[in-house]
Amino acid sequence: MTQPTPPGAGLNLRGAVDLGALAARNSRREEVARRASADPDSAQQASPFVVDVTEESFAEVVQRSVEFPVVLDLWAEGYDTGSEVLAQLAGEFAGRFLLGRIDVQAEPALAQSLLQSLQARSVPLVAAIVKGQPLPLFTGAYPPAEEARPLLEEVLRVAEANGVTGRVAGEAPAETPEPEQPSLPPLHAEAQAAAEAGDYDAAAAAWRKVLASDPRDAAATEGLARVEVLRRLSGVDAGAARAAAADAPDDVTAQIVVADLDLVGGHVEDAFERLLRIVRRAAGEDRDAARAHLLELFTVVGAGDPRVATARTALSRALF
Incomplete structure (x- = not known):
């Protein structure tokens, strides 16, 4: 998927x-x-x-x-x-x-x-x-x-x-009991609860415990990636961060912060393209940092998302 x-x-x-x-x-x-x-x-x-x-x-x-x-x-x-x-x-x-x-x-x-x-x-x-x-x-x-x-x-x-709240005409089916949701493993539940409470340090710690016992746990990998983005943005002044990035287009650290802001704000393509621009024109450590961060954001969005597939293709072209 x-x-x-x-x-x-x-x-x-x-x-x-x-x-x-x-x-x-x-x-x-x-x-x-x-x-x-x-x-x-x-x-x-x-x-x-x-x-x-x-x-x-x-x-x-x-x-x-x-x-x-x-x-x-x-x-x-x-x-x-x-x-x-x-x-x-x-x-x-x-x-x-x-x-x-x-x-x-x-x-x-x-x-x-x-x-x-x-x-x-x-x-x-x-x-x-x-x-x-x-x-x-x-x-x-x-x-x-x-x-x-x-x-x-x-x-x-x-x-x-957007004001679209109507329903298709037709008889609603008889209500049936909602299936009981499977319970989460304790550490998964702990991580999710901590993230919902805004305690991103605790959430990250819980996800790391999951991965320590099972490095192949995809939910933990994605959960940790999301929490890390939120941790980085904790206390960040969005307006000041965007101004700093606009004033220093070659400052990789500044661009990464705004890429995170774009992602959390729902502007996924903007986040990807901001980092792709650095990969295309930078070299050495700056290029490596932008590439690594882009791969992390791919994990946050999900490998099956078509926007990730498009950006992966663009990344391959930029690198090779």
């Missing part, structure tokens, strides 16, 4: 690609129709919260994103393993978003336009749309429900912040 966007690097509408031009190509505002060839008995087709999207219905579906978030799923036969998770979550969220499924093989022109607009190359590709603006979620593989659910919750928070 693809990991959900981690806390501190939340989704926002900044820099989103405008889908208006693409939607304008399909301006016929018809009722969204299910494909005639679809299995009428399938769980996905039976849900009022899941629709098949065609080139003809695309503009209508995008227009609905001013009422409630739309989640587009570009899929292809043979590359849809795990796609049922999205349909299940659409039912679980009971109309708080509409899931629009696009069969890449049946709608090649629409799919290609979307892939180009979202600067993606592979399917499955899943992106949310809020007020016509896309928020790329994940590509290349479907995450399990426990990873997709918090990402969709973040989409809903973004939508609410």
